[in-house]
Amino acid sequence: MSGIFKSSVGRKFAMALSAFFLMIFLVMHVSINFTSVFSEELFNNMSHFMGTNPIIQGLMQPILIFGVVFHFIMGFVLEIKNKSSRAVGYAKNVAKDNSTWMSRNMLLTGAVVLAFLVLHFYDFWIHEMTVKYVQGDMSGLVNPNDADSGYRYYDELREKFVSPARVIIYVVSFILLSLHLLHGFNSAFQSVGANNKYVKSLKGFSKVYSIGVPALFVFIALFHHFTH
């Protein structure tokens, strides 16, 4: 058991587990964000709950960060090992005839998503951590000294999407995330050994998920950009 994650199969399994965790997180994230489209109050309340709940902040958030870091580091480590397993390449190789572009470029799409996450953390997460844990303001209010000033989350969200450049970066990043998921969703099932008639029926759902979730994120960004 101890050597399982040193093996090729074990590393695939670990990658898949982190992928499942991140895919579930994406659903939760987009669900909360989508409330901002139709209800400022609901979005603010959910954001405040997520941002101040001790279980989410103290337990789930560190697990999430570990999952993200693990997925990226393991992805890079596997890619380096895989590249080094063929020292001499082919003079002519027509990979497009036997595999999809998405499946061959998971590192590229993953790297773009990673770059996006740096911007995303800069935009939201670092700001949140600074306000809550450096400045000590856990109120979530626009003005911490004025209880009637209302929560700040909705206004901050809309403010971020004023910039066309930032919106374009978001849109491009989520298109790349979609391409990443179009291969990654089914690949994760395969890696944990789930490839049978029941899992194959998930293929339709995988396309809906892989296109639908990023599309919702794009919609939210565009909605706030054009209605600001």
Add this chain to the structure above:
Amino acid sequence: MMNLTLKIWRQKNADDKGKIVDYPVSGISPDMSFLEMLDVLNQELIEKGEEPVAFDHDCREGICGTCSLYINGRAHGPQTHITACQLHMRSFNDGDTIYIEPWRANAFPVIKDLIVDRSAFDRIQQAGGFISVNTSGNTQDANAIPIEKEHADKAFDAATCIGCGACVASCKNSSAMLFVSAKVSQFALLPQGQVEATDRVLNMVKQMDAEGFGNCTNTGACEVECPKGISLENIARMNREYLAASLKG
């Protein structure tokens, strides 16, 4: 008749750097097999006093898995579910330029020209790709053991793997998981293979990793290029077997 330009990988031995060399060939019949076309080229080279192109071949009917050519960027050439020896020149056009290269993977080092050393597969098989049977004369007739039809069919499908190495050659990671999973599956699905199932998958995967093959990233290229159509379901089965065996171990 066809006139072609062949771009063939020439390498004197394992230590030689090797390079692509151009060979024009003419008068090639569309009805020739690909290997017969290479025979024609080699005859011309021998008559000119040049070193013929070394390439692997044996049965020439898609059974033995010996031929191993990467033709125009694909393992076993442009057709699917056939070996290089089953490929015919009618798949090409007059005037075509055809690249012919050996399998590329660190675990399959080039011996000479288009011949690679695939003994890594043999060592993986020796690590667990077998069942231990008492051959004293009291062995139970395999046909007397009831086996569910679905399992028998899937075991047979897995057992059709000829170990040619096209899966490794096609995989961008040089992964051998389709081959290993076929060998694991053909026994895992049958009652005779159950006794050694745990050790088998652990030992075969361990040997596969030791040989320097890459990790599978589920691109599916191996399944497409496999001349026997070995399914990716076998890799999923091997993953299950391995994870279950690791928990037991």
